[in-house]
Amino acid sequence: MNFTYSERKTFFNDQSVLVPSEHEISFDAYLIDSDFLVRPNRYGEFIAQYQPLDMGAMHMLYEAGERALSEVLMSMGSDSMKEPRPNYEKRDGSLFTSQLFAPKLNIDPDDTDGPFFQPSPQVSVRANFHDREDGMIYLHAQYIDFYEKTPLPDLGRPERECDIDF
Amino acid sequence: MQAISNTTQTKQSTAPKTYRPDFVFVVQLHSGKFVIGQANNPSKRIAAINSGLNPSVKGTLQINNIVGIKEQTEQRSLISVVNMFVNKYGVDNVITV
Numbered sequence: 001m002n003f004t005y006s007e008r009k010t011f012f013n014d015q016s017v018l019v020p021s022e023h024e025i026s027f028d029a030y031l032i033d034s035d036f037l038v039r040p041n042r043y044g045e046f047i048a049q050y051q052p053l054d055m056g057a058m059h060m061l062y063e064a065g066e067r068a069l070s071e072v073l074m075s076m077g078s079d080s081m082k083e084p085r086p087n088y089e090k091r092d093g094s095l096f097t098s099q100l101f102a103p104k105l106n107i108d109p110d111d112t113d114g115p116f117f118q119p120s121p122q123v124s125v126r127a128n129f130h131d132r133e134d135g136m137i138y139l140h141a142q143y144i145d146f147y148e149k150t151p152l153p154d155l156g157r158p159e160r161e162c163d164i165d166f
Numbered sequence: 167m168q169a170i171s172n173t174t175q176t177k178q179s180t181a182p183k184t185y186r187p188d189f190v191f192v193v194q195l196h197s198g199k200f201v202i203g204q205a206n207n208p209s210k211r212i213a214a215i216n217s218g219l220n221p222s223v224k225g226t227l228q229i230n231n232i233v234g235i236k237e238q239t240e241q242r243s244l245i246s247v248v249n250m251f252v253n254k255y256g257v258d259n260v261i262t263v
Contacts, residue, residue: 032232051209051232054217058210092189092235093209120232150230153198155255164233166192166247 014082014133017075018068020140023129025064028053030120032094037144038102038109046103048141049096050125061095068129068137082135097127097141106145115146122147190244192233192251195223200233200251203263204244208235215263222263 031037033049040046052058065086072084088095097103107114115121126143191208193201193215201223205211212235218226236242244262251260 030229030232032235052213054226055210055213055219056217058213090209093207094235095209118231150196153194153196153230155198155259164192166190166234166236166242166250 014080014135016131016133017072018129018131018137020128020130023064023068023071024126024142025061025128026124026126027057027061028122028124029057029095031123031144031146032120033096034116038105040100040102044100045098046101046141047096047098048103048144049090049094050123051094051120053122065089065129065137065139068131072131072135072137076135082133084131084135084137087136088129088139095139097125097139099130099138099140101140103141104143106143115149118149119152122150186238186243188237189235190238190242190247191235192247194230194233195228196230197228199259199261200255201229201261201263202244202248202251204238211263220263222261 029050029052031048032051033047036045036047038046052061065088069084069086072082076082076084088097090096105116107116109116111117124145124147125141126145127139127141129137130140131137187204187206189206189208190202190204191212193212195201201215203211203215212229212232214220215223216227216229218224218228238244248260248262
């Protein structure tokens with residue numbers, strides 16, 4: 001028997017269990033995709049993709065994610081219909097945040113000379129894990145602080161870095 | 167009666183190994199050099215390079231920007247990408263890891 005998502009919710013009392021303040025993390029990363037960071041996509045989602053700065057940040061992130069996942073698993077009752085699974089990692093191993101509210105930025109995203117328009121700017125992210133009623137775990141970015149603009153290396157060519165394609 | 171050697175014969179596969187990691191990545195260092203590599207988990211690999219765990223890239227936090235992480239296809243492989251960057255920027259500006 002197939003239920004729609006809203007019907008399923010009425011039969012089973014599955015709820016979100018993760019408390020944002022208990023699953024907060026902050027990490028340094030390269031922002032590699034910010035197309036929907038300031039303005040949402042057509043589903044109203046604010047999405048950004050990150051490459052963790054180093055192995056320390058990467059381990060810390062994945063450990064926190066595992067901790068959130070295990071907490072959701074342990075809180076499930078015998079009649080729970082949840083299927084806990086992480087939804088913050090891409091196939092190439094990079095992380096993404098997706099949420100229905102805009103994260104706070106420390107810069108003006110319309111300033112074309114600012115770090116927002118630099119290729120893969122370095123950022124410090126404050127985020128928390130959040131679980132949906134069906135068990136899917138998301139990473140929500142609260143604050144994204146951009147570091148100062150890093151000067152690009154001179155290639156001795158007239159083209160800009162963002163023109164490089166392969 | 168069949169010879170024992172016939173029963174113990176094994177067939178050796180002659181097909182070439184076709185293992186190929188899923189992704190090819192390009193990052194640029196502060197020195198201007200491009201680092202090109204292939205991996206199944208390129209994010210972890212880039213983090214390891216930036217942590218100073220790769221002997222080809224000395225020091226930590228050397229990455230200036232991430233040029234791209236793309237899937238390997240028939241047209242886009244490590245060899246073709248390295249070839250493209252060497253032709254464009256010179257062999258001294260490309261490090262393959």
